[in-house]
Amino acid sequence: MSTEDVLKSKFPDDALTFSQFRDNHRVVVPAAKLQAIFNCLKSDLGFDMLSEVTAVDYLEYEGATDRFGVVYVFINIATGERLVLKTFVNDPQPTLPSAYSLWKSADWLEREVFDMFGITFTGHPDLRRILTPDEFTAHPLRKDYPLKGRGERHNFPIVTRADS
Amino acid sequence: MAMKDVPDNIFMTTLDAAASWARANSLWPMPFATACCGIELMATASSRFDLARFGAEVMRFSPRQCDLMIVAGRVAMKMLPVLQRIWLQMPEPKWCISMGACACTGGVFDTYAVVQGVDRFIPVDLYVPGCPPRPEQLMAGIISLQDKIKHGGTLNGTEFARRDHSTGPIPFDKDELIRIREANEQLISLN
Numbered sequence: 148m149s150t151e152d153v154l155k156s157k158f159p160d161d162a163l164t165f166s167q168f169r170d171n172h173r174v175v176v177p178a179a180k181l182q183a184i185f186n187c188l189k190s191d192l193g194f195d196m197l198s199e200v201t202a203v204d205y206l207e208y209e210g211a212t213d214r215f216g217v218v219y220v221f222i223n224i225a226t227g228e229r230l231v232l233k234t235f236v237n238d239p240q241p242t243l244p245s246a247y248s249l250w251k252s253a254d255w256l257e258r259e260v261f262d263m264f265g266i267t268f269t270g271h272p273d274l275r276r277i278l279t280p281d282e283f284t285a286h287p288l289r290k291d292y293p294l295k296g297r298g299e300r301h302n303f304p305i306v307t308r309a310d311s
Numbered sequence: 312m313a314m315k316d317v318p319d320n321i322f323m324t325t326l327d328a329a330a331s332w333a334r335a336n337s338l339w340p341m342p343f344a345t346a347c348c349g350i351e352l353m354a355t356a357s358s359r360f361d362l363a364r365f366g367a368e369v370m371r372f373s374p375r376q377c378d379l380m381i382v383a384g385r386v387a388m389k390m391l392p393v394l395q396r397i398w399l400q401m402p403e404p405k406w407c408i409s410m411g412a413c414a415c416t417g418g419v420f421d422t423y424a425v426v427q428g429v430d431r432f433i434p435v436d437l438y439v440p441g442c443p444p445r446p447e448q449l450m451a452g453i454i455s456l457q458d459k460i461k462h463g464g465t466l467n468g469t470e471f472a473r474r475d476h477s478t479g480p481i482p483f484d485k486d487e488l489i490r491i492r493e494a495n496e497q498l499i500s501l502n
Contacts, residue, residue, distance in 0.1 A: 293495075303391055
């Protein structure tokens with residue numbers, strides 16, 4: 148039974164959208180069912196590795212109905228099967244359940260998504276910024292954040308030669 | 312004492328000149344190498360180009376043992392406090408070379424995360440242009456710095472006391488303020 152059939156039989160009432168591009172098998176799931184689908188992927192389908200978590204900001208994107216798309220890439224190490232899972236969240240307070248309890252690799256991956264997009268993951272043990280400094284306040288990969296920043300890069304004390 | 316009374320093996324000079332001569336020919340670089348310029352810096356120090364010919368081959372990774380900081384590569388805003396701290400930890404007298412386009416101006420990385428020139432926040436004595444500069448160019452820079460030390464150096468480092476202004480543009484210069492204003496206007500139009 149393929150991954151698609153298992154997911155369809157386990158979640159018959161939810162509109163899971165499957166698609167395929169070459170070898171990429173993709174599924175779009177509702178955010179409310181994410182935790183249940185995580186459990187199913189880990190225990191029933193044997194996806195024992197979470198290789199990637201990232202996000203897309205669809206602000207100003209033509210035809211988009213949701214603000215953020217969060218993308219997970221799972222690998223079944225025994226069979227080599229890969230699955231790309233996508234879900235959507237919206238302002239204000241975009242929140243998703245953390246995958247940390249099932250896949251430990253979610254730790255830093257979710258911290259990066261939190262840092263860059265401001266999406267919070269409930270149940271994450273240590274949701275801090277990972278790339279930008281702790282005192283940074285913005286989420287730089289959001290489309291409404293200017294490329295050149297809001298002056299953070301110049302907000303430092305000046306050390307002159309006379310005082311050093 | 313007339314000059315004719317001085318034996319051949321004694322020569323006279325000023326203390327400043329003697330100290331500067333010694334300092335210029337024994338620069339110990341602190342390699343603050345964060346990007347591809349660091350690779351050229353390593354090439355400069357290795358046998359083909361051999362920085363040892365100019366007395367500057369002793370790279371030390373502890374700031375306490377260095378007197379020449381070579382900032383080679385882009386400096387991210389998270390790295391800048393580290394850079395300033397390392398600079399402050401270096402003992403006097405000390406000099407700084409800003410190597411490559413990114414360290415001098417931010418280069419092509421005009422983004423929120425990259426400092427647009429380290430000379431805005433630490434004093435820089437010499438700029439080496441290039442992306443990245445070839446080892447010959449870095450050596451030319453080090454030789455120029457040696458000239459600078461030999462001709463302006465003093466025993467007590469009094470020439471440094473006058474440099475109480477940043478050598479680069481002020482952090483929020485006119486261009487930067489215009490950029491910030493444009494970014495905010497763009498933001499308002501989005502919302």
